[in-house]
Amino acid sequence: MAEIRVSKVEQGQTKIRNVPIAVTPEGFWCCPAPVVFQKTLKSQNAPNKPKLSSPPPKSNVQKKQIPLTEKKPTIAPIRSTVTSDNQISFTPDGGVGAPTLSERPPRPKVEHVPRKVAIEFGEPGTSDMKVVLLGKQGYCVKLSVHKEVLLENSSFFTEKISQQEPGLSCLEIDDCRDVEIFIETVGLMYCKEMKQRLIKLSVSRVLHILKVAELLGFNSCILSCLEYLEAVPWADKEEEEKVVASVLRLQGEGIGVTPVLKRIASDVSNSPSDTISHIMELVLKSNEERSRREMKSIVLKLLRENNNLPSYADSANVFNETVYISCRNCLDSLLSLFKQAAEPESTDKLRDTKEPVVKQIALEVDNLSWLLEILADRQAADEFARTWATQQELATLHSKLPIVSRYHVSNITARLFVGIGKGELLPVKDTRQLLLQTWLQPLIDDYRWLQHSCRSFDRKVVEEGIGRTILTLPLEDQQSILLAWLGSFLKAGDNCPNLQRAFEVWWRRTFIRPYADIQVNVLQSDSLMTSKQ
Secondary structure, eight states, X not given: OOOEEEEOOOTTTOOOOOOOOOBOTXXXXXXXXXXXXXXXXXXXXXXXXXXXXXXXXXSSOOOTXXXXXXXXXXXXXXXXXXOSSSOEEEOOSSOTTOTTTTTSOOOOGGGGSXXXXXXXXEOTTTOOEEEEEEETTSEEEEEEEOHHHHHHHOHHHHHHHHXXXXXXXXXXXXXXXXXXXXXXXXXXXXXXXXXXXXXXXOHHHHHHHHHHHHHHTOHHHHHHHHHHHHHSOOOSHHHHHHHHHHHHHHHTTTOOOHHHHTTTOOSOOOOHHHHHHHHHHHHHTOOOHHHHHHHHHHHHHHHHHHHTOGXXXXXXXXXXXXXXXXXXXXXXXXXXXXXXXXXXXXXXXXXXXXXXXXXXXXXXXXXXXXXXXXXXXXXXXXXXXXXXXXXXXXXXXXXXXXXXXXXXXXXXXXXXXXXXXXXXXXXXXXXXHHHHHHHHHHHHHHHHHHHHHOTTOOHHXXXXXXXXXXXXXXXXXXXXXXXXXXXXXXXXXXXXXXXXXXXXXHHIIIIIOTTHHHHHHXXXXXXXXXXXX
């Protein structure tokens, strides 16, 4: 806590100045706002400035050189010492020309701050105990309290009072960190309905009261603070962290903090992966576009935060498998919708973009794109690329559908190319080659619609991703794919991906041949390996 010194005070001899106070019907002292202490300090500290040549002011405040027998010596820093059986004296500490300067050694540095009585609380006429608080801010506060109340509510005061010499009735607390909160906490000992008092306070102030109550051993106040914290909403993450830290500090002392902690920790042993899977299932089945889009964004953001937690890595494989199950379900549904839309009698109906089948196709594609983002963030999308590359039946049906109902599918292909081009996905060569063979031409066919109908479509990023994916293949495969692209580009122009940068790289590799020597060595190495087999 703080340093305690015991002394005896006789009422009427005390040099502490009284100021007006407010007392509630419950007997609680209303603690003044910080501005009260600040104004008091400002008004009392102003005369402390040295005035060697100026005449004494006519105010009631006296200089430090005034003898102690004057009526108002409170300008000097106070130290309480026992001078007789019934009187407490206050001596100036460090004042210029003070007669008692040589009688005692100087106090520590923190006590060089002038101590002045800022305010007094309680009813001196009925109290039988004095508690003097020496604040670090430079002011002093006297509490007129009742020993019975302190003994009943505080184990700290009980211990200190039991150590007093008979006849002494004053406790002095040095270096009190937060005088206001200390006063308010002591005042709560006089409240019959403590919860009604706390309900008017902020979470931050209650946390300060809780800390002082813990130091004082004020158990009923601690329990009331915990009840308050269990019921009141916490404003933000920072406030939540402060509450949890304060409550956990009490946990080791055998105080019942479980109700508060249940807000952040569950006793139920459900797997987090199961809960997340259930949330994802609800999002995937939603038909309300706006709420589905918002929740997908929120869940994706929260999953990205989880990916950075070491404790989350243990369940990564289980969660990834759950995501792939959802992917397969969406793919099956998408294939079924493509088959339904490809039926001859459905062709005329699909010209209306509001048809249910078209909406369902767009919904399933959006779900697959979201699942792909989740897997890419977790560096687990290689299997998705392989699965998508093997969807030959879906790619075949793609060409049979009107472009207005099919172009959404090419968003998935574009995202895979971007991921491979950025190194987010590292599928094997056969998967990359099959992906280009199966889905590059459908992407080219839908390219005009993708540019004009998809707000999130970034042409430059997609074209760079396609080009880099092509350039990861063997040189002969690069040639066949880029020559096929060249024919489409020369016909469609801007309605076809512009892969000129990849074309230039392939050209240099093929005709300038900067690595011709390496090619000879590779051929010789392959021949040697074949002969050994």
